[in-house]
Each structure stands twice: as C-alpha cells, then as structure tokens.
Amino acid sequence: MTTYRCKTLTVAGLVMHLCSPASAQDRPTEEILSEAQGVLHLTCNTLFETYGNNEDAMLDVIGLMVAVSLNNRGIDFTTLDLTPQEKDEIQAEFADQIGDICAEDADALMAGIVDHTVADLVTYY
Known part of the structure; x- marks a missing residue:
C-alpha cells in the first residue's frame, strides 16, 4: 500500500463525512455501530486486501x-x-496522519488510526 493511495482515500472519506450529510449519519446509531462491528478488525493492509479493487467500498469503511x-x-x-x-486543512491533516501511520505500521488497526486521528483533529478544531 502506498501512502499516496491511502491519502487519496482518506481525503475522499473525510470529505464525504465532514462536508456533506453522509449516509451513515442519516441512519440510526445502532445500525451504524452494528455495521461497524464487521470492519473494526481491519488493518491498513487488510483493508486494501479486502476492498482494494473497490475504492467505493474502502471509502465506505473509512467513512x-x-x-x-x-x-x-x-x-x-x-x-x-x-x-x-478549515475544511481543506482538516482534510489534509487527516490524510497526512492516516497515511503516515499506515506507512509506519501497515498492520495497525484502521479503526484505531481513524479514531486517533479524529481525536487529534477534534482537539485542534
């Protein structure tokens, strides 16, 4: 997995969730959490191994x-x-952090990386 590819996906995923009402946000919390249970085990590598040929599916998982x-x-x-x-800054920082972490440890849990990055950005913004 390349850092560039991860950055491209995370920017698109973040745009989807920060700049417009996302389908996940329009659903009940219980439904979101239930669906998330099936993907929270994915690492940077397994995300790309599982969904690499389907960019929309990867964006859905990250989103x-x-x-x-x-x-x-x-x-x-x-x-x-x-x-x-501010939206541009958030998107760029989100992509940089996720890309950097995945480049350092491709076996890190993607949900943990996303959560850590969101926490950092929430604190900043």
Whole structure:
C-alpha cells in the first residue's frame, strides 16, 4: 500500500463525512455501530486486501469508522460552521496522519488510526 493511495482515500472519506450529510449519519446509531462491528478488525493492509479493487467500498469503511468515532464523541461536524480553508486543512491533516501511520505500521488497526486521528483533529478544531 502506498501512502499516496491511502491519502487519496482518506481525503475522499473525510470529505464525504465532514462536508456533506453522509449516509451513515442519516441512519440510526445502532445500525451504524452494528455495521461497524464487521470492519473494526481491519488493518491498513487488510483493508486494501479486502476492498482494494473497490475504492467505493474502502471509502465506505473509512467513512463508517469516521462516523463511529464522531458518534462516540457526540460530535456532528455537519453542524459546525467551518470555512472552506478549515475544511481543506482538516482534510489534509487527516490524510497526512492516516497515511503516515499506515506507512509506519501497515498492520495497525484502521479503526484505531481513524479514531486517533479524529481525536487529534477534534482537539485542534
């Protein structure tokens, strides 16, 4: 897996969840958490091994992890009044952090990486 590919996916996943109402956010919390149970075990490597030929599915998984992380913190980013510049900064930082962590340890749990990154960004923004 390349850092570039991971960055591209995470930017798209974050755009999907921060800049517009995502389908995961329109569903009941119980449904989101239930669906997430099936993907929380994925590492950077296994995410790409499982969904590598289906970028939309990978984005859905990353987006689901973002939605769960935000839900666990009681945060709805769609209600924040972020400027386009702030959204760009968040997207770039999210992609950088996830790409860097996956490049360092491709066997790290993706849900943990996403959650850690969301926590860092929530603290900053």
